[in-house]
Amino acid sequence: PICLLDTIGKVFEKVIATRLSAAIEAAGGLSPEQYGFRKGKSTLDAISKVVKTAEEACAGSRWRGGSKSYCLVVTLDIRNAFNSADWSRTLEALQRFNIPGYLQRIAPNTSMVGFADDVAIVVVAKHLAAAEELANAAVRAVESWLTVAGLDLAAQKTEAVLISSRKAVETASVQVGGTTIRSQRAIKYLGVLIDTRLSFKEHLEYVQRKASGTAGALSRMLLNTRGPKQATRKLLTSVVTSQILYAAPAWAKAAQVKTYMRGVEATYRLCALRIACSFRTVSDEAALVIAGQVPLRELIRERAEIHTAVPGRHPRGHGGRGAAGRQRPEPQEGTGAGRDSQPSDEAGTSADPKRGHGSVQQMPTRGYVPIEVEEATAPFAVQAGQAAG
Structure with a gap:
């Protein structure tokens, strides 16, 4: 057994x-x-x-x-x-x-x-x-x-x-x-x-189908009236965010295409509505502010920058404190290290x-x-x- x-x-x-x-x-x-x-x-x-x-x-x-x-x-x-x-x-x-x-x-x-x-x-x-x-x-x-x-x-x-x-x-x-x-x-x-x-159009479509199924199942539990507290709602919906953001640094360029992101952003919005206990007539910006959620494209961009700036380190969590708490190395005089410089690849990565x-x-x-x-x-x-x- x-x-x-x-x-x-x-x-x-x-x-x-x-x-x-x-x-x-x-x-x-x-x-x-x-x-x-x-x-x-x-x-x-x-x-x-x-x-x-x-x-x-x-x-x-x-x-x-x-x-x-x-x-x-x-x-x-x-x-x-x-x-x-x-x-x-x-x-x-x-x-x-x-x-x-x-x-x-x-x-x-x-x-x-x-x-x-x-x-x-x-x-x-x-x-x-x-x-x-x-x-x-x-x-x-x-x-x-x-x-x-x-x-x-x-x-x-x-x-x-x-x-x-x-x-x-x-x-x-x-x-x-x-x-x-x-x-x-x-x-x-x-x-x-x-x-x-x-x-990565096919990947975002696949992620949207997978994440929307999870979000739909959670929505039946996270009703606007009664139900879990906001902290519990954030914890449960973080599963959907993790599904969307998996390996985000690898496909971050696809996030710049609005038509590719339309499906996953709609799923992410649904999670924000469930956290905020709001109805679908609430705007995206208001729902994200009330739910305390970072916009999805900003999370993708943040993870891509962290992965590029600090080789070998991988963002944890789904944003907020988990990812934003990491600092990019400051440029040092004479080294040329900074935002525009490219970090050296590790052995076997080129x-x-x-x-x-x-x-x-x-x-x-x-x-x-x-x-x-x-x-x-x-x-x-x-x-x-x-x-x-």
């Missing part, structure tokens, strides 16, 4: 996880492209990197003789990873990292409580055929490593999207386990819908500058399979490793 661990068990779990992480980092650490279960990294970092790589590929003045390129994103999923994970492979990984013996002896006596298995392959190439060739080669490299590890890919869960700035919408094909996967107009990547134009035949970036977003494949005229170089969680 499913049950919760007691406090002592949770504390012991935290101690073991902390010591394992410290030992792995001391031995050289995991791949910088691995984001799952790592301190200081989140899904927002992975999403932002994919979006940034695609934006840089599509940037430029022209295709012929210019720097514009295709960006092909392929998301992979490991079939039945939770039940198929081999403990012997996990123990071998612990030995490769020279984990202390007492921690290795504890591992076989525990059970797997979490296994993140989402992998994304990002390919940048000047020509569509080259992008398909590189993506297929990267998928074969992943399949080869997984076969050795006793795992395989779920072809039915594999998705692809071809991002470009061409007027004509083109498609790409990728082979996964003998199955041909054709690129779609938009794919869901870690909860965010990425489309062929990076407009796009591959190679633009000739193409380039490949493998991004294990939440998995234990950090594999890196770099394309060049030389054969592929594959580095694989597995770590216990």
Whole structure:
């Protein structure tokens, strides 16, 4: 039966996880492209990197003789990873990292409580055929490593999207386990819908449907007469705000388009009305003031600025004290740091500058399979490793 661990068990779990992480980092650490279960990294970092790589590929003045390129994103999923994970492979990984013996002896006596298995392959190439060739080669490299590890890919869960700035919408094909996967107009990547134009129109429509369902359910409880107090209403409706603002720094540019924001702003307004115990005839501005809510576009802009100004820090909460309390670093004389300066990227967060035949970036977003494949005229170089969680 499913049950919760007691406090002592949770504390012991935290101690073991902390010591394992410290030992792995001391031995050289995991791949910088691995984001799952790592301190200081989140899904927002992975999403932002994919979006940034695609934006840089599509940037430029022209295709012929210019720097514009295709960006092909392929998301992979490991079939039945939770039940198929081999403990012997996990123990071998612990030995490769020279984990202390007492921690290795504890591992076989525990059970797997979490296994993140989402992998994304990002390919940048000047020509569509080259992008398909590189993506297929990267998928074969992943399949080869997984076969050795006793795992395989779920072809039915594999998705692809071809991002470009061409007027004509083109498609790409990728082979996964003998199955041909054709690129779609938009794919869901870690909860965010990425489309062929990076407009995020589909994502905002998806968020609006999801948030409006939650807001509608809450509205039936938060009546204008009687019901919970305002503090309780704010707490309950913050769920809707969190759904809307998830990964906001990655799609913040879409908030500048009024037609894209119309649906989510209507849902946000409904929450403000329920907090203020007001009727629908009340204006947006009055409802927000009475409810003590910050305008939605300001929250999105604030989160984007915080994420850009302070790399590695992620806004918490849904605005107000949670986000506004963070201060942007003041410019220092001689350093050039300030609002208009761009912070230096952390290791592994910049796009591959190679633009000739193409380039490949493998991004294990939440998995234990950090594999890196770099394309060049030389054969592929594959580095694989597995770590216990």
